[in-house]
Amino acid sequence: MDERVPRDFETLRTTILERRHSLPKRIAQIAAYALDNPDDIAFGTAASIAASAGVQPSTLIRFAQQFGFDGFTSLQQVFRERLRERNSSYDERLAALRAKAEEGAGHRAIFDGFVAAASTSLSDISRALNDTHFEEAIALLAKAETIYVLAKRRSYPVASYIAYALGKLKIRNQLVESAAGLNAEMIAFATPRDAVIAISFSPYAPATIDETRLIAEQGVPIVAITDSSFSPLAQFAKVWFEVAEADFGGFRSLSATMALAMALTVAVGEKRRDAGRKRKA
Template sequence: MSDVTAKELPPQDFDALRAAILERKAELPKRLTQVAAYALDHPDEIAFGTAASIAVSADVQPSTLVRFAQHFGFDGFSGLQLLFRARLRERTSSYEERLLTLEQNGAALAESTTIFNGFISAAHRSIDAIAAAVEPDAFERAVTLLAKAETIYLIAKRRSYPISSYMAYAFGKLRVKCQLVGTSAGIDDDLLAMATPRDAAFAVSFSPYASESAAQARMLSSRGIPVVSLTDSAFSPLAECSKEWFEVVEADHAGFRSLSASMAFAMALTVSIAEKRRRQ
C-alpha cells in the first residue's frame, strides 16, 4: 500500500477534529495533549496566530504544533490552521448573514413555520445527544454532592447565564438555598469569599469559555469547595477542576444555537436536588 493510500485523512471541519481529539485524548503524548487543550480552549488564537506566537502561548515548541497537525493527518500546521479559520468564519457570521442563509436554504422569512421546525429539529438532536452522553451514576453523584451543600453557588456568564439564572429562580421556589454569581454590583469575588467546604458550586461555560467563570470555579475548587459543571469539552477549563462534569453540545440551526439540552439538564438537576433534600 502506498504512503498516500495509507495516510490518514485529516478531519474536514472543526467538529470532526474535536471529536478525533477527544477520542484519542488518553493516547496523546504530554506535549500533544497540551496543544490539544490549548487548541480547543483558544480556537480563535489558533486561527489567526503565527506558529511562533501560538507556541509561546501554549508553552510548547513550534515543532510540536507541526507534530500535532501531522498526528491528525494534516501535512503541516498551516493545513490545520485553515480548519480553525473556517470555523471562525462560520461562528462569527452576522445575524443578517444567518437570516440570509435561512432564506437561501428555502426558509424565507415569511415562512416562519419552516424556521420553527428547524429549531425544533435542532432541539431534538441536542436533547437526544445529551440523553445518550449523561451517565446515570455520574448524574446521581452530582445530585448527591449538591443536595448536601448548605449553599449552592451558581456560576455562569454570557450565553450560559440564562441557565444559572433560571436555576436560581427554581431553587428559590423549591426552598433550596443558592447564590447566583453574576451581580450588577460587581461583588462576585466577595460573594464567593463567603463559600466554605460545606457549600458547593455549579458552573456552566461553553466555548469560547468565559475566563472569569473558569477562574472562579478553580478558586473554589482550590479551597476544597466541590464543583459540578456543565460544559462542552473534556478540555474545558471547568472539566479539570470539577468533581463531576457533564458534556453538552447544542445542535445549531443556520448558525443559531439554543439552550434546549442545557436547560433540560439544568432543570432535571435542580428538581433532583430538591427531591433528594426533601427525602433526607
Template sequence: MTRERLVEAPQDFEGLRQAILERRSELPKRLMQVAAYSLDHPDEIAFGTVASIASSAHVQPSTLVRFAQHLGFEGFSGLQLIFRARLRERNSSYEDRLKSIEADTTEVSENVAILNGFLAAAGRSIETLAKSADPDTFEKSVEILAKAETIYLIAKRRAAPISTYMAYAFGKLRVRNVLVGTAAGIDDDLVAMAGPKDAAIAISFSPYAQETMGQARALAARKIPLVAMTDSAFSPLAESATEWFEIVEADHAGFRSLSAGMALAMALTVAVAERRRRHKDER
C-alpha cells in the same frame, strides 16, 4: 513511522473518548491539541482530509498520524473510521424525522422555516444529551448538591440564562442558593464566601468565560465540590470540577441551542430538591 506504543485500538467512539481522557495527562502538547480538536469537532474528523484537519487543528499532518498511532491505530485512516461509524449510528429514525422537518421548509414561509430550524436544533441537542448523559455522574452530582447548605451558581454570557433559571427554581423549591452575577462587580467576593459545607454549579461553553474559569479554579483549590456543565472533556472547567456533564448543543443559522443545558438544569434542580426532601423525612 512505527507505532509509539503498543496499545489496543478502541473499537467505538465511546471507547475512543474514554481512551483519550485516560491518557490526556501523558499526551505531549501537540497530541493534546489534536485530542481536544477531535472531541470538539468529531464531524470534521469524519469527513475531512489529513491536510484539511491538520490545518484546522493548527498542527502538522504527521501529528495526526502520531496521535492515531498513540491510540493503537496503524494510521490516521483507522482512527477516522471510528468517527465515521459514530455518524452512521447517529443517523437514526429520529434524525430522519428532523431532516424531514428541515426539508419541509421549502413549503412554508421564511418565518416558519426559521421556527422549524430552531426546533430541529433543539431536538438534536436533547437527543445527544439523552445518549451521552452518564447516570452515575447525575446521581453523584445530585448527592453533592443535596448535601450543600448553599449552592453557588456561576455562569456568564451565553450560559447565564441556565444559572438564572436554576436560581429561580431553587428559590421556589426552598433550596438556598447564591446567583453569582452582580452589577456591583463583587462576584469574586461572593464566591469567596463559599464554605466547606457548600457546593457550586459552574456553566460555560466555548469560548469560555475567563471569570467563570477563575472562580471554578478558586473553588477547586479550596476543595469545595463543583458540578460543571461544559462542552468538552478538554474544557478548563472540566479540570476544576468534582463532577461534570458534557453538553454539545446543535445550532441553526449559527445560533446554538440552550435546550440540552436547560433540560439538564431542570432535572438537576428538581432531583436535588427531592433528595433534600427525602433526607429531611428520614431524619
C-alpha cells in the same frame, strides 16, 4: 366570507376558535366535538360522527362548508393528514425540518431550524447522560448548605432558571452575577460545605473560568456542565457533564442544558426531602 380553505389542521383549529362565538348552535356543537375528538373525525363516517356529536349528517356538511371546504370529505382530509404527520416518526420529522431550514425558505425556516436543533440536542443528551455521574452530582449538591450558581453570557439564562427553581424549592442558593463587580467577595464566603454548579461552553467566558478556579481553590466541590473534556471547567470539577448542543444560525440551542439543569435541581430537591424525612423518622 373568507374563501381561503384551511389546508392544515392548526390553521383550521385557529379559524374555528376565532369564529367560535359567531357560529350557529349545531355548527358550534360540531366545532367543539371536532376539536375534542379529532381522531373520530379522521376515521368516522359522516353518519357516525354526526351521531356521536348529536347532530344530523347534513349539519356536518354545513359545518365543513362554513369553513370553506366543499364537503365533509375534504374536511376529513385535513384531520387525516394531521394523523399522518403526527405519526411519522420523530426522526423523519426532524430530518424534514432540517432540510426545509437548510434550503432557506424564509423566516419559517429559521424557526424550524431552531426547533430541529433543540430536538436534536435533546435526543443526544438523552442517550449520552451518564447515570452514575448524574447520581454523584445530585448527592453532592443535596448535601450543600448553599448552592452557588455560576454562568455568564450564553449560559446565563440556564443559571438564572436554576436559581429560580432552587428558590421555589426553598434551597438556599446564590447566583453569582456580575452587576456590581462584587463576585470575588461573594465567592469568598463559600466553604467546602457548600457546592457550585458552573456552566460554560466554548468560547469559555474568562470570568466563569477565573471564578470557578478561585472557588475550587477554596475546596468547594464543583459540578460542571460544559461541552468537552478539554473544557477548562472539567479540571476543576468533582463531576462534570458533557452536553453537545446543536446550533443553528450561529446560536446554539439551550434545551439539552436546560433539561439537565432542571432535572438536577428537582432531583436535588427530592433527595433533600427524602433525607429530611429519614432524619425525623
